[in-house]
Amino acid sequence: MLSREEENDTLVEIAQQILTNATKISQQLPEKDIDLRLGSQSDLWETHSGQIDELRSTILGLTSRLDKLLEGPHGFLHEYVSPSWEHGALYVLLEFDILQMIPLEEGAYVSAAQLAERANLPVEKLLRICRLVATAGILEEVKEGKFSHTAISELLVKDEGFMSWVHFQLFETRVASAHLAESLKKPNPFWTGTAAFETAWGAPMYTWHAENPEKGKRFAKAMQSVSQSLDPGNGLIIDWLSSQDQYTKNALLVEVSGKTGTFSQELATKFPTLSCEVQDSAPELLARGKQLIDSDPSSNLAERVHFRSRDLMGPRTIEELPIKDVPITFLIRSVVWNMSDTAVTELLQSFIPCLERHQSDGPAPCLLICDLVSPAFGTFESHVEKAFRRRDVTLMTMHNVQQRTSKEWGNLIGKVDSRFKVTYNERFSSHSCRGLWQVQLADN
Template sequence: MSPQSIRELAGEILTLCTQLEQSCNESGIPPPNLSAGGKTDFWSDSEVTPTRTTALGLLDQLTTLLQGPHDFLHEFVSTNWDHGALYVFLQSHTLEHIAQSGQASLHDLSTQSGIPEDKLIRILGLLRCRHIVAEPEKDAFTLTTVSEELLKDGDFRAWVEFQLFETRVASAHLADALSHKPNGYADGMSGFKEGWGMEMYDWHAQYPDKGERFRRAMRGVSRALDPADSLLENWIKLHPPTGRTKIVEIGGRYGFASVSLVQKHPDLSFEVRCDSQDFLDRGSALVPSVCGDRIAFSHCPSLLDYSPADDSHTGWIYVIRNLFWNWPDEDIVRLLRTLQRASGPSTRILVTDGVSPISGEFPPHEEIAYRRRDVTTMTMHNMKQRTQEEWMALFGNVGEGVQVETTFERSSHVCKGLWEIRFGGEDGS
């Protein structure tokens, strides 16, 4: 049981911080600091991550105890204004101007952004308190390691901006969306539609600049935090092909696993089948020319209604990556039955998707990210993350003789499952 008293929590935190310091000294890792240009592996080194995250979880408990209910709630909701200030900082390109100058005056920042000095100083003042900018001299501003992070990876920055804009509006309308009757997953309304007047993908199609930002955001999140590709890669390593060597990927709205897999496995061939020519073109553009003859991109008017080619002689694996999370159960069963009819007896279907863990399965400071994911899918799409029990019941509805083996992997922000689906009792040998 976690310690409950202030003294016990403080003692645990001190012990963990001492361990962190010792580990860094032994590994030659510079101590963390927030000054611009500071370089350290402290925040990314896998050896210190478990100790660091545990200390953060205990620190969060201690902070809440010290604040008390009223102050906790006040601080909890007030971060809305911090988010608004950060979005101004990014949209006005003040970040880039400070980066180019090294140190920029308030006057120069006001001139380039078009924001009056008397307003901009208040925005920068709040961001200074949040360690996003520093003010080494009066009315002169520099970046910190926090704001420099937004310059390193444009896809990560796109994710931050998406969170600061679309999701803030959608979450503010979730309560109103849930007040409609009926408000189930099949017949309810998303917070996004309540706030923006249409579903998210339709809204992004109407505003292409925001749609492109969202695609970049999802690409960045997938690259940094999504274990789906790792699960697929590990499965392939543990199951070398015998005879058939073709992998068929179905779907892939904002990225295809095959694009990376084809570069790692010269002995395999791939085909991507998708209902969007735009997504296929984007995926094809990412494939190096030396791999082009081993991967095909096929347009299907509908993933549910198309008549698949006979894969029984060449198909080894079907890959369905991050596709089913917003599909109704009946459509999933329908597609899996279609693939079953098209495939050979030892063909495997590999499904990777999000899982909602059991309550209390992880410590609160880890579980909170997965509970946010539950609320995210509800807010943005009026969909839910299925639990493992729900996934297994769903796959069981495909037909008699279905066999499923599950592997789980998680990151700091998402829990993913890989379900290997077999039919007819075949062992794949």
């Protein structure tokens, strides 16, 4: 955290610190000239650990403070609330596939008139929309009324999953967030109340996406992209398994509510002697996952990845598993973040009969829980913490759920059974914090 004295630095002192740290980070980079032209790449953007990341974070914090000092309260607030117009303009470009109409070639550009004709939009309106988006650096107006790509729009065109995430943020979440205040005008407790999304759209988010399949498909692509690029949870699980040979060699991992089993397939590929069972209450998801495995016989996963339709909360026994006399890990991944304390307790209690089945010649059964965590106050400087506090409000807005701190999670898990022996680890990315709890029954 920055000290009170550091927060009160003068303009010149902050500018000098920016220059000092920018010089240091430049010395760490193989390329010295960084810009946003089409095709641009940089270790500055790709590196998310080590000194480069630390220096980048420091500079971003300093520039944020410098901006506020330069703008003053009125100027800051004006800029803070105005981007909704830029967001609406970018949504138009995404909704009408405008970015895909501009060639991804250096020096190529397209006039607003050509884009308007292809998209069947009024050129006078599209020109103004493109110009606003260009002021943010997402496009470039290379000549009057003629637009080309930058590295930012290039990313959106090339990464469909990430573009879907941006699309989702600009539509569903933008409308839902505008209804957060309305949802709080009557008693509205976490878990049992009504989410702002439902206030806005008339149905809970997952129900609304099911009723609007095109938006639902876009949301699925968005979440897949985010989990791959920003979510540290899968890496946390893989690293734990890599350090626990007794749970990967001739062992079984049961992924609870594993949907199509994509992650179990990844684990079975990474650990050749590990078998997996994917459990889910949606037979259509399990069938889709099994079809993917069966369609690729060369993967040799069909013998080691099993699928079973199962109620999430039902009582569990070792006897129901496809393999019994091996070390067993139960994995609950991204399942309990939206559950009330009562529901989490009920779910964890269902594993106790299995955790009690300790074989004398092998490790005790283990329950792994990997889920979202709200970082404790003061963990980060404010410009970094913003992303995590945004996540807290996002989950409240979209689902009316409370994101728990690691302490709150620990207290909840510990109350399920006094015999629980719990080991905790956590990992941060730039926008997500994940906790991993290893739960076993203490020896009698």
